[in-house]
Amino acid sequence: MSERTINLVDKDRLVAFVNSLERKSSEFQSRFHKLLTNLWNPERPLKSIATEIDFELLKVAFPQFKEVISYFERQVFVAKKLNRPFHVQPVLLIGDPGQGKTYFASVLAKLLDLPYFEISLATATANFAISGSDTQWGEGRPGFIINSIAESEVANPFILIDELDKASGGNRYNPITPFYSLLEPHSAQKFRDEAVPLDLDVSNVNWIATANEEIRIHAPILSRFKRFDIKQPTPLEMIGVIDSVYKMLYESSDFKELISPELNMELKPFLDALSPREVRLALDEAITSAVFNNRADLIASDLPKATKGEQRVGFD
Template sequence: MSIALARTRPVYDLHEVQGALERNRGRSPELDVFYERMLETGAERFVTTPSSIDALDPLFEECPNFDEVLDDLARYLRLAYAGNKAFGGAGVMQILLLGGPGVGKTHFAKRLARAMQTDCELISMNALSAGFVITGSSASWRGAKCGKVAKRLVRGEYANPVIVLDEVEKASGSTQSDPLAALYQLLEPETACAFRDEFIDVDIDASQIFWVLTANSVEGIPHPLLNRMAIYEVPAPTLEQAAAIAQRMYTGLLGELNLAAFDPRLGDVVLDKLAGVSPRDLRKTLLDALGYAVAAGREHVVAADVPIKATPGKGRIGF
């Protein structure tokens, strides 16, 4: 589905950047270079809007266990069209996806960004102990640099990227550095429009960011943060859904690999075996299965081609 780039939006004030550059000149060469790049690239960034109210429909098939989330997002998209507004900002609720490892939370966020035809930034919050990863660090510090939010908005093409904070319940902090503190401002469009990264020290408009937080549970997530999110419990795919996902991914791989001679359908025995594979491991498993089939001189996959490997330890983030 094509996406119309309907409008642009300034994400910072060029005059403010020029003034900051003049005040800083010579104090921090790295910051000078950053300001100069901001001036060179300009302040305008695209705000993407899906070209149709049906733009999210493919996700209902690709991520069938996310139907509750998609139902709400589809309504927000219709609201955006009804009011001739961008799909994002104050027009949507930022979302928190709850579910065990491997249910597809991170994949869903990436797929949503692709449907919106915008950037996707993944920030793992696992054991993150300092907020500067999000907010940047003061230019007076040794090795200072901007945070990932400002970097994405300044160096990217879009004002409305999807930013994924993965395993947000595992973020840790101290009285000096709370990695979640900046989110209270960033999740409110009224305050996010004047977000100030500590390294850049100029206002950045982060109000159009589409935030997706993921967690295994709400335990450890502050209540004020939960109150700012639409919270969804994401179940693991059913066996039927898992089979449909595997068949769809297999069909896509045949096209990618130019394997037109291969049987377009996977057999029931193969699909039953693939149903036990975590969605995040499914692509590699199918690639391996196709490789075994080719090596055996066959143009179809059999159950013996499907390698089922035990994953040591606890599953990692993602899909």
Template structure:
């Protein structure tokens, strides 16, 4: 079974209170005439949409074996997910997952894993690329006293989303950089601790919100660039390149995911041929996705409804190196 076939599990949902409506109302009433209009609108929206969000968890053991088959190099974190889900299935307890740090070479499938976990657990997914940050306050927001300031990604994901326990991916955390006034990782010291995260204060909104149920997945290539206090708050996993058979299974999973996501995919068979899988096994999952999408088009241009090895074009530099992808 491929990751595309691992459908969102039937989940049970309780409601979780994200913030105190009285506190928001008081903050709104204290705004003067010259106050930041974006802040005023934020408070008004918080009152309008209310403070309850879905907090979901599977109501039975999800199909983790299918993910293990499709993502064979993610066995350790997936087994830990299985253990934590097993603790709360059949009880009133909410799912608690320790923040994860996935260490591995670029393109090895770390963000794909996070998306698959969100789908498996039946919750939403938010992606934050730390390497492309232009401001250090992207997680925590910037003071409303600053021009063009706005809430951070955590506040926005929770308040404007439907779930109290989304999966939030902090990609390439080791490459975080911001302006000289803000530590881009500063907010994580509170957010990765369950107790302090329950009363997280975004610097723009300045009212506490409960971020204690967020499922955190961080990715990095080199842990040496990550502060020790951040590392100590996370379960750290070394993700190595899959062997050849594992790479073939990943290629099949990506092929199936792309095929099922498009109407034109119905023209193509469910299984890739062995020669095509062998060609793709030389690439990283990131390069596989690009190559497979192009291969679908190449096959159609050739008048075929089947992807062959001759349709697989891997750009120079995407070949697998001995140390990994």
């Protein structure tokens, strides 16, 4: 099957907008340079998932996300069966802090070989961070959505909306506001950034969001998502999580040549009652301690003192 493509924006209107910038100052033009360079060819393919994916291995590494993984596994299978591009309805991961929701989203996107972009609503203080600001204002410029889509090599990337329940600001400038249209397929076909007078087609984006408290999310926004509750893994499930976290730290560490690629089994009873985030912090400190003491293998004394006091007996 030939690859299906779409135009993110109308080419003629894009050219007209670029021409209109010639009358503006060089400083004004510079705000749009990267965006328009990326968007000059507005055609993008709709990516299909061609490779075989080991979802079972992912379930071992992220047992708290088994239900989510099974959902994506079914979606990939059906998309392949029907020879269609990969696209899922918006997905919301709800759970306590420290469960690895953000990290999981990035790993999933990498596994599916889709471009990945993320924005945190905990730090986005107004809607112009998402949808740009009008150039009638002195510092008006494009926002996160149009910049990300223009940068993406495909029309159906992954975009993570992190900390969805942390959106703040008044009703007029609340950063959640643009998502009322972005998360609806029909209106998402004609998304308009405040700084760019072009209709942008973002209807093929694969949205995934994270939150700690469902009650703090506006009901109309919540209704646009398929929701999954993420729970703390059991101590037995944490064995796979601990191995996954250590592998991630090992592969990304500057100490790769100095530490063992496998984690000492004796450390796992000290870690299996922690959240995935706490495991990462404890192992990060332990790696530094082992390197400082010229050891390749981590031992219990490398762990933070508080962690060492939480050892359980066995894994049951």
